[in-house]
Amino acid sequence: MEKARPLWDNPLQFVFACISYAVGLGNVWRFPYLCQMYGGGSFLVPYLIMLIVEGMPLLYLELAVGQRMRQGSIGAWRTISPYLSGVGVASVVVSFFLSMYYNVINAWGFWYLFHSFQDPLPWSVCPLNGNRTGYDEECEAASSTQYFWYRKTLNISPSIQENGGVQWELALCLILAWLLVYLCILRGTESTGKVVYFTASLPYCVLFIYLIRGLTLHGATNGLAYMFTPKMEQLANPKAWINAATQIFFSLGLGFGSLIAFASYNEPSNNCQKHAIIVSLINSSTSIFASIVTFSIYGFKATFNYETCLNKVILLLTNSFDLEDGFVTASNLEQVKGYLASAYPSKYSEVFLQMKNCSLESELSTAVQGTGLAFIVYSEAIKNMEVSQLWSVLYFFMLLMLGMGSMLGNTAAILTPLTDSKVISSRLPKEAISGLLCLVSCAIGMVFTMESGNYWFDIFNDYAATLSLLLIVLVETLAVCYLYGLRRFESDLKAMTGRTLNWYWKIMWAGVSPLLIISLFVFYLSDYILSEALQYQAWDASQGQLVTKNYPPHALAVIGLLVASSIMCIPLVALGMFIMRCLRRADTASVA
Amino acid sequence: MLWLLFFLVTAIHAELCQPGAENAFKVRLSIRTALGDKAYAWDTNEEYLFKAMVAFSMRKVANREKTEISHVLLCNVTQRVSFWFVVTDPSEKHTLPAVEVQEAIRMNRNRINNAFFLNDQTLEFLKIPSTLIPPTDPPVPIWIIIFGVIFCIVIVAIILLILSGIRQRRRKDKGPSEVDDTEDKCENTITIENGIPCDPLDTKGGHVNDAFMTEDERLTPL
Numbered sequence: 109m110e111k112a113r114p115l116w117d118n119p120l121q122f123v124f125a126c127i128s129y130a131v132g133l134g135n136v137w138r139f140p141y142l143c144q145m146y147g148g149g150s151f152l153v154p155y156l157i158m159l160i161v162e163g164m165p166l167l168y169l170e171l172a173v174g175q176r177m178r179q180g181s182i183g184a185w186r187t188i189s190p191y192l193s194g195v196g197v198a199s200v201v202v203s204f205f206l207s208m209y210y211n212v213i214n215a216w217g218f219w220y221l222f223h224s225f226q227d228p229l230p231w232s233v234c235p236l237n238g239n240r241t242g243y244d245e246e247c248e249a250a251s252s253t254q255y256f257w258y259r260k261t262l263n264i265s266p267s268i269q270e271n272g273g274v275q276w277e278l279a280l281c282l283i284l285a286w287l288l289v290y291l292c293i294l295r296g297t298e299s300t301g302k303v304v305y306f307t308a309s310l311p312y313c314v315l316f317i318y319l320i321r322g323l324t325l326h327g328a329t330n331g332l333a334y335m336f337t338p339k340m341e342q343l344a345n346p347k348a349w350i351n352a353a354t355q356i357f358f359s360l361g362l363g364f365g366s367l368i369a370f371a372s373y374n375e376p377s378n379n380c381q382k383h384a385i386i387v388s389l390i391n392s393s394t395s396i397f398a399s400i401v402t403f404s405i406y407g408f409k410a411t412f413n414y415e416t417c418l419n420k421v422i423l424l425l426t427n428s429f430d431l432e433d434g435f436v437t438a439s440n441l442e443q444v445k446g447y448l449a450s451a452y453p454s455k456y457s458e459v460f461l462q463m464k465n466c467s468l469e470s471e472l473s474t475a476v477q478g479t480g481l482a483f484i485v486y487s488e489a490i491k492n493m494e495v496s497q498l499w500s501v502l503y504f505f506m507l508l509m510l511g512m513g514s515m516l517g518n519t520a521a522i523l524t525p526l527t528d529s530k531v532i533s534s535r536l537p538k539e540a541i542s543g544l545l546c547l548v549s550c551a552i553g554m555v556f557t558m559e560s561g562n563y564w565f566d567i568f569n570d571y572a573a574t575l576s577l578l579l580i581v582l583v584e585t586l587a588v589c590y591l592y593g594l595r596r597f598e599s600d601l602k603a604m605t606g607r608t609l610n611w612y613w614k615i616m617w618a619g620v621s622p623l624l625i626i627s628l629f630v631f632y633l634s635d636y637i638l639s640e641a642l643q644y645q646a647w648d649a650s651q652g653q654l655v656t657k658n659y660p661p662h663a664l665a666v667i668g669l670l671v672a673s674s675i676m677c678i679p680l681v682a683l684g685m686f687i688m689r690c691l692r693r694a695d696t697a698s699v700a
Numbered sequence: 701m702l703w704l705l706f707f708l709v710t711a712i713h714a715e716l717c718q719p720g721a722e723n724a725f726k727v728r729l730s731i732r733t734a735l736g737d738k739a740y741a742w743d744t745n746e747e748y749l750f751k752a753m754v755a756f757s758m759r760k761v762a763n764r765e766k767t768e769i770s771h772v773l774l775c776n777v778t779q780r781v782s783f784w785f786v787v788t789d790p791s792e793k794h795t796l797p798a799v800e801v802q803e804a805i806r807m808n809r810n811r812i813n814n815a816f817f818l819n820d821q822t823l824e825f826l827k828i829p830s831t832l833i834p835p836t837d838p839p840v841p842i843w844i845i846i847f848g849v850i851f852c853i854v855i856v857a858i859i860l861l862i863l864s865g866i867r868q869r870r871r872k873d874k875g876p877s878e879v880d881d882t883e884d885k886c887e888n889t890i891t892i893e894n895g896i897p898c899d900p901l902d903t904k905g906g907h908v909n910d911a912f913m914t915e916d917e918r919l920t921p922l
Contacts, residue, residue: 222843241829280847287854294861427728430780434732434739537869539862 113178114297116373121301123383125370126171128308129517130391132510133213133482134359140335140399140406141477142351147342148335152396154343154352159392162624163356165616166581168384169588170362174371175380176600180524181365184372185584188592194681195583196525199365201674202576203521206364208549209568210518211289212556214511215281216483217504219261222281224500231256232491249652253488261483264647265559268663272559279557286550288512293519293542296527297373300516307513312394314506315401321499322404331407334472335399353628359391363577363584366517369524376604381613402481409489410471417466428459478569479562482507519545563663566644571667575632576674582625583678589618642667716795717773717786723795725802726826728782734822742781746816747774750785753812757804758787764800766790802828 116122143151177184182196223230234247234255242248247255258264265272292303322328342348361367371380415438422436429448436444449456476485490499519542526541527533533541556565588597594617598609636642642664645654659667717724727750732739740746751772758767767787777783786795805812805828813819820830 218847219843222846225846226842284847284851284854287851287858291854291858291861294858295865299861426780427782430778430782432779433730433781537865539865 114373115375116297116301119374119378119383121297121304122370122374122378123386124308125300125304125517126367126383126387127390128304128513129366129370130360130387131308131311131394132359132361132514133507134355135391135395136398136402136507136510137479137481138477139355139359139395140402141475141481142355143335143399144403144473144475146345146348146351147339149338150340150343151348151352154349155356155392158349158352158356158624159388161616162353162621163360163388163392164385165613165621166357166362166585167360167367167388168381168613169585169617170367171371171380171384172597172601173584173588174368175374175376175378176597176604177368178372178376180372180526180528181368181521182525183528184368185587188587191682191685192583192587192591192678193685194678195580195587196365197681198576198580198674198677199363199368200522200525201677202573202580203364203366203518204549205568205572205670205674207515207518207522208552209556209565209572210511211285211515211549212282212553212561212565213479214285214288214508214515215278215557216261216479217508217511218281218284219278220483220487221501221504221508224497224504227497229487229491229496229500230260231487232496246649246652249650251488253484253491254652256487257483258647259649262562263559264562266648267646267657268560268563268644269660270560274554274557275559275561278561279554282553282557283550286546286553289515289519290542290546292512292516293523294539296523296538300520304513304516307509307516311506311509311513314502314509315394315397317502318401318499318506319397319404321493322401322408325404325408325493327411328404328407330411330468331403331405331472332400334407335403350628350631353624355395356392357581357625357628358573358577359395360388361514361517363580364518364573365521365525369520370517372524377606379605379607381605381607381610405486405489406472409485409492410468412489412492413471414466414468417464421463421466424459424462428455563644563646564666567659567663567667568670572670572674575629575636575671578625578629578632579675579678582622582629585617585622585625589622594618716788717775717784719776719784721784721786721795723798723801724784724786725798725805725828726782726784728780728824728826729816729818730822730824731781731816731818734818742777747777747783749815750774753808753815754785754787754801754805757808757812758796758801760808761800761804764796764804806830 116125146154173184173188177187179187180196181199182193185196186193231253234243234252236242237244244255246259250258261278263272263275291299293300374380418438418441422438422441425431425436425444425448426433429452431444486503487500490496490503493499522545523542526545527538536544555561558564588594594614598614602608641658643656643658646657647653648655715721719726729742731742748769751769751774754772755767755769758764758771768790771788771790771792772785773788774783774785787801788795805825809820809830813823816823
């Protein structure tokens with residue numbers, strides 16, 4: 109008697125699992141950046157169009173495939189066509205790469221969370237230099253939050269060639285992060301199903317608290333106004349549309365096999381169309397919600413920095429000209445400057461050289477994304493709030509929940525095919541397979557805790573998943589529509605759920621979405637080919653800022669390997685299957 | 701005669717205390733920045749207090765216990781509230797070396813600040829760097845404590861889950877062996893009526909009516 113496939117306790121667990129997986133760090137740290145770069149409020153237009161045209165159809169396709177085939181990604185694609193099991197293998201490989209480097213973000217989250225229980229926050233003050241007469245030089249050149257991130261957390265080396273040693277503190281945090289992931293996936297859907305209740309809902313609670321706190325901060329309206337004023341001319345910029353499509357694509361986590369894995373644990377009669385629409389809508393609205401919070405925080409930070417800059421200018425003028433303390437304020441600064449320029453022209457021109465030009469616009473327009481936004485900009489804003497420890501703990505706890513939720517999806521994508529395969533699951537129990545996976549990923553992940561670890565992290569972040577996923581999803585869509593047959597799939601779905609497939613989905617799957625993916629793929633490929641040398645940002649300790657450097661040959665080789673190893677799975681496995689079939693036919697022919 | 705002496709004394713004092721003079725220090729106060737509405741006005745009484753504090757600091761230095769308030773000279777008081785000061789020796793002809801004054805002020809900086817309700821940033825002695833207080837480091841970094849707590853909780857939870865999983869699997873292994881026996885008996889007793897096999901009720905998952913069951917044995921052995 110076959111063991112019954114584990115199921116979600118109720119459809120709500122499935123929806124929560126998908127939300128918890130799709131709503132991740134990208135919603136918090138990538139979407140606000142894109143919104144800022146491509147025209148604020150007007151970016152919502154390409155974003156929503158891409159959601160309807162690309163996001164929902166592809167999400168529904170993956171969920172439907174998983175629910176119909178009731179197996180992980182390898183088994184599902186093998187059922188569609190044995191030559192296509194390479195697609196499933198490619199998904200597993202990409203998921204493996206992702207889980208290796210993604211958990212390092214959780215390790216950083218833990219590091220900051222543990223350090224939030226101090227007064228004052230360690231990133232709010234610079235440490236003193238050797239003879240205690242001033243602050244550390246690197247900290248003076250950069251800011252205290254940048255110093256804490258680059259020196260205390262990462263202990264970053266000046267370039268990717270200098271490896272340095274493993275940072276034991278960060279390694280401990282990484283081990284803890286993997287132990288926590290193991291705890292959540294230990295029992296399969298039984299444990300994952302309960303954990304996703306928390307990882308899906310708690311971030312929203314924290315975001316809501318932050319929304320209220322953010323909107324009541326001084327200067328928040330500056331950031332919000334800056335963000336939401338639409339710049340309509342950006343609609344004509346093709347990059348805006350490409351980035352909207354890319355963001356929708358990667359934000360939903362298509363192509364990793366996690367959605368197929370989650371859907372495979374569904375009852376066959378589950379209404380996955382409704383769930384696909386719900387999940388994609390919630391994902392996009394979370395992005396918009398998170399960007400409101402981010403921009404109010406941006407506005408607060410920009411206003412704070414602007415006012416600090418103004419105060420420095422006022423102090424400089426007051427000291428140089430021995431004016432009465434409190435005479436010069438922000439409102440009469442310009443008049444005073446004019447008066448001083450006319451009254452003491454020579455002295456004023458000397459002082460003028462030291463004066464910084466303070467501008468709120470320039471503070472607001474510094475757009476940051478990724479780890480820089482999450483760990484530097486946010487922590488800088490938090491250190492200036494009252495009761496900063498509480499806000500810091502809440503914020504990093506939210507980051508951890510978001511990261512953990514995505515990790516659960518990633519590991520499910522790898523584990524489901526492994527536990528489905530009879531070869532492995534007959535020899536080892538589920539707990540041992542998960543344990544082995546966590547152990548191997550943790551061991552390889554130690555690379556990211558070295559001094560040059562952040563540079564390798566950026567390599568994985570930028571190249572491990574981008575091109576491969578586009579190709580994987582393209583092959584998936586074409587396979588379902590043209591190899592398996594759209595009519596056959598339609599009748600399968602009708603038999604399974606009892607609902608007919610809407611013409612809209614048919615058009616999208618067969619025509620529009622593949623075309624979109626092909627154009628994205630062509631764009632990225634041409635971008636890589638046309639750019640002369642691949643470059644990265646390295647931290648220069650003496651200047652206290654990032655400098656651009658070229659990748660050395662061995663890093664380029666790793667990038668090539670990353671992209672090739674996942675893409676090559678598709679043709680290689682197809683070829684292997686073909687050869688095996690030929691051999692088997694030759695065998696049966698010789699026997700007969 | 702007296703007038704002549706008076707002019708002589710003030711002239712000498714004026715020479716001793718000048719902006720940029722030897723052994724002179726510039727002081728800058730930002731009272732309104734520090735105290736806001738509760739700012740006090742800087743007048744000659746405050747100057748007197750300042751001279752007193754400087755004289756007090758000098759008295760703490762060896763060999764300078766005889767420093768009087770009159771030995772501290774202030775000059776060039778501006779609207780900013782900034783001024784220069786020097787400390788003279790008892791002869792009132794020479795100024796004390798800058799190094800001694802600097803050391804004395806540094807040692808008593810805190811008390812001077814407190815006398816005026818100011819701090820190192822709002823009461824500045826230019827050219828006298830303030831000793832920065834290093835942040836207190838607890839013997840065991842706090843983050844390790846919290847890390848240890850969470851680490852132990854996670855390990856305990858993992859061990860509990862693994863053990864309960866092993867126990868469940870052992871119970872399941874014992875269970876199916878009993879179910880297999882009843883299944884064998886079930887297969888032997890399939891009765892056929894009119895060519896249609898009647899399946900016993902329990903394999904179909906129907907409810908057994910307890911009113912008709914007298915013993916625990918569901919199937920009568922052949």
